[in-house]
Amino acid sequence: MNEAAFLARLRALPLHPGARGLADDAATLGPFVVTTDTLVEGVHFLSGDPPADVAWKLVATNLSDLAAKGARVEGVLLNLPLSDAAWDAAFLDGMAAVLAGLDCPLIGGDTVSLPAGAPRVLTCTAIGAEAPAPARSGARAGDALFVTGTIGDAGAGLALLQEGKDDAALVAAYRRPQPRLAEGRVLAPLVHAMMDVSDGLLIDAARMAAASGLAVEIALDAVPLSDAFVRARGGTRAARLFAAGAGDDYQLLFAAAPDRTPPAAATAVGRFASGAGLRLTYEGQSLTLPARLGFEHGLR
Amino acid sequence: MNEAAFLARLRALPLHPGARGLADDAATLGPFVVTTDTLVEGVHFLSGDPPADVAWKLVATNLSDLAAKGARVEGVLLNLPLSDAAWDAAFLDGMAAVLAGLDCPLIGGDTVSLPAGAPRVLTCTAIGAEAPAPARSGARAGDALFVTGTIGDAGAGLALLQEGKDDAALVAAYRRPQPRLAEGRVLAPLVHAMMDVSDGLLIDAARMAAASGLAVEIALDAVPLSDAFVRARGGTRAARLFAAGAGDDYQLLFAAAPDRTPPAAATAVGRFASGAGLRLTYEGQSLTLPARLGFEHGLR
Structure with missing residues (x-):
């Protein structure tokens, strides 16, 4: 089945x-x-x-x-x-x-x-x-989409391992992910929706939008990359697409009012609006979505 | 390992x-x-x-x-x-x-x-x-050892299946065990120790005794057998040894004061005393323990 x-x-x-x-x-x-x-x-x-x-x-x-x-x-x-x-x-x-x-x-x-x-x-x-337990379905039109930390490190680490190469920080991101427990504690009471990024920023953002009955637009140029990631794969559009679809980040993805600085370090990468689906932009231009937004498996 | x-x-x-x-x-x-x-x-x-x-x-x-x-x-x-x-x-x-x-x-x-x-x-x-959650380690010297229901039905059902035979009640006891939830609710506030019989009456009683730092003596003739069991395997000493070592009963085994009728139907099958180990009797005579008391596996 x-x-x-x-x-x-x-x-x-x-x-x-x-x-x-x-x-x-x-x-x-x-x-x-x-x-x-x-x-x-x-x-x-x-x-x-x-x-x-x-x-x-x-x-x-x-x-x-x-x-x-x-x-x-x-x-x-x-x-x-x-x-x-x-x-x-x-x-x-x-x-x-x-x-x-x-x-x-x-x-x-x-x-x-x-x-x-x-x-x-x-x-x-x-x-x-003691969990405020925000759902993934609570995003509101006009909310900003934020993500903690950097995206793509684990994916870059896995790619290096598959090529027989190494980079301590990127491989550690893949093999020893750090759950964002402290960030979750301070963010959860304030956010409208939150989930972790396990399968990839794009697919998980699309899931949050779908669960919330909204559309979401992500600015690929805003996706936060680590120095180690940029050294390994650069900061080009292709590298950013790789990061946003790679998965295993275990960062927190959340929807919150755009006019308020979150109480944990986070980057605004997009915006929710009425409608449905995921839109992606780069340098202000719409991008065609990649065929594969991330991993798909499991009852999450 | x-x-x-x-x-x-x-x-x-x-x-x-x-x-x-x-x-x-x-x-x-x-x-x-x-x-x-x-x-x-x-x-x-x-x-x-x-x-x-x-x-x-x-x-x-x-x-x-x-x-x-x-x-x-x-x-x-x-x-x-x-x-x-x-x-x-x-x-x-x-x-x-x-x-x-x-x-x-x-x-x-x-x-x-x-x-x-x-x-x-x-x-x-x-x-x-809402669980009183009696431990398996709380039996006291002088307590009676009780068991709900009948013992050996599932084991007899499995044996029939392995021989290509059938008996609706015994096979149902093996394939569709009924957890004794109602009995557990009324017994738990009153017992000194309780566990379910999953691996066999003898081995599970020995475990309760060991956890409680006590010896336990079981009268094999007191082990309750169903009519269906007796029809299939008889009520002999050998049949009773089979029942007490067969496992998969999912009855409740508990230690309680011997002078008080338990609030759920149960049979007294033995007694706890200071010391250690399991003793087995039949018609008042000590029996040599079988080599195999029941199933041994798992972190229970």
């Missing part, structure tokens, strides 16, 4: 009032927000990826969804496969590093054996507290 | 105060209890099992852990693989049946693609509320 059909069937099941129609990054549950993601070897990560980095991504990407809700991290549950000793030891070292580094306690979980040769499947369920 | 070593490493990670040392069936989290289990094709279920029954077991076994905490069901999160259309359709029919049948809403989840030919891996995270 394809994902759209599967999701439609799931949405027809009896839903919890906090499920938000299975259309948001997290569910609300009393004083908590809850989000869960599964990583599959050969789909979301490669067999050759350092196991410690797999552990980091598993936790950090879930905490990024909590950041988008403005939550304080309560902890995680982990569903993990038993594997070979070397992989498991390195993975658990990475788990210790990410839980300590992101101040995230372990709440519970499950360990299972897999049949010989089966790809590893790992699940993290993250729980946050 | 073997499971004991893996678990020891997990327990050395920063743990949430509600994690109960990763030694209980559920974690406590503010007003909630949380439990999670992963089922793997070829390990916890077979490729040929009816997909609707896999859905039922995935949810029902997690709700059984909530029952052991005396929780009201708040809902579940599901991490599910996209698969072939026929399997997915039947699975989702089963999911609709179990969620409706157990009055359990869907809170959220994730769907993923698996590499071609990979075994299905399914995770359910169940959240309950």
